[in-house]
Amino acid sequence: MPPESSSSQATASSAFDAGWLDVDHGHRIRYEQAGARDGIPVVMLHGGPGSGASPRQREIFDASRWRIVQFDQRGAGLSTPQGETKHNHTDALIGDIEALRERLGIERWLVAGGSWGATLALAYAARHRERASGVLLRGVFLANEADLDWFFHGVASLAPEAHAEFIAQVPRRWRRSIVAWLDRCFSRGDPRCAEIAGAWQRYELRLDRERVGAASTAPSGDGATRLVAKYRVQAHYLARRCFLGEHAIIRAASSLRGVPVAIVHGEHDWICRPENAWRVHRAAAGSRLAWAAGAGHSPFHAATLALTRSATDAFAANGDFSAWPR
Numbered sequence: 001m002p003p004e005s006s007s008s009q010a011t012a013s014s015a016f017d018a019g020w021l022d023v024d025h026g027h028r029i030r031y032e033q034a035g036a037r038d039g040i041p042v043v044m045l046h047g048g049p050g051s052g053a054s055p056r057q058r059e060i061f062d063a064s065r066w067r068i069v070q071f072d073q074r075g076a077g078l079s080t081p082q083g084e085t086k087h088n089h090t091d092a093l094i095g096d097i098e099a100l101r102e103r104l105g106i107e108r109w110l111v112a113g114g115s116w117g118a119t120l121a122l123a124y125a126a127r128h129r130e131r132a133s134g135v136l137l138r139g140v141f142l143a144n145e146a147d148l149d150w151f152f153h154g155v156a157s158l159a160p161e162a163h164a165e166f167i168a169q170v171p172r173r174w175r176r177s178i179v180a181w182l183d184r185c186f187s188r189g190d191p192r193c194a195e196i197a198g199a200w201q202r203y204e205l206r207l208d209r210e211r212v213g214a215a216s217t218a219p220s221g222d223g224a225t226r227l228v229a230k231y232r233v234q235a236h237y238l239a240r241r242c243f244l245g246e247h248a249i250i251r252a253a254s255s256l257r258g259v260p261v262a263i264v265h266g267e268h269d270w271i272c273r274p275e276n277a278w279r280v281h282r283a284a285a286g287s288r289l290a291w292a293a294g295a296g297h298s299p300f301h302a303a304t305l306a307l308t309r310s311a312t313d314a315f316a317a318n319g320d321f322s323a324w325p326r
Contacts, residue, residue: 035064039066042066051234073096110134112138179239250283267295310326
């Protein structure tokens with residue numbers, strides 16, 4: 001599928017509304033709306049956990065047809081307090097999504113997300129099925145022991161150098177409990193937090209081969225502060241299996257019979273295993289699954305972009321994914 005026109009991209013990149021939503025325990029959620037004010041509503045959930053939303057994530061939508069809602073989850077992006085993990089858990093995020101929907105006066109919306117955002121999309125849609133007109137998932141993460149073991153250990157068989165450089169940051173006695181060690185470091189404010197966060201980011205980017213040069217230099221100042229905040233939230237969630245675990249996610253997918261569900265996953269995703277997408281597809285009766293040829297985890301690989309864009313176009317045209325993929 002050809003890229004969107006430059007005018008469409010310019011519209012999608014410019015928010016027509018932005019604001020703050022006060023939730024509970026001192027958390028404030030930053031949100032934006034872009035695209036068409038009277039368009040088809042969609043909430044786009046970012047990954048991480050802790051990564052934050054960005055205008056580029058809106059590229060999969062035709063800005064003339066969609067009302068695109070994004071927000072930074074608790075502790076992430078511009079939401080405050082930055083990097084806060086207290087009162088920050090999946091049930092709270094589901095409540096925040098629903099509070100934002102009510103604030104914006106939206107009756108139903110397409111629920112879209114990638115990586116951790118796909119996990120959260122499933123959890124929200126299962127809890128508030130009547131509010132989900134459909135679900136679009138990319139790069140599915142199951143928040144289980146197997147996913148974490150693969151990311152922190154198993155992927156070494158494919159990327160031995162990247163893995164060796166990352167694991168060198170971890171004390172030997174913690175190498176079989178890396179997630180617990182990361183959570184301990186960030187929650188206690190280890191003096192090496194910035195160094196550890198930089199190493200974690202470089203490791204992720206090297207596994208996502210399409211963005212390998214994006215972190216060639218270590219961030220400093222505000223950049224380092226934001227990076228530490230991101231990985232503090234991420235370690236907090238991963239150490240607790242995102243307050244869900246595999247069985248809860250599969251149950252959520254199973255509960256969506258009758259809800260249009262589309263899944264896109266990179267054939268060569270080294271971060272979230274393709275098996276995850278297959279399992280969710282099998283659990284979600286009637287779901288549609290497409291493999292992005294040659295793609296890894298990045299949402300911006302040409303094959304992944306083409307599939308996600310065509311999925312949103314199909315939904316805009318038909319109200320479901322029955323005509324997708326072609």
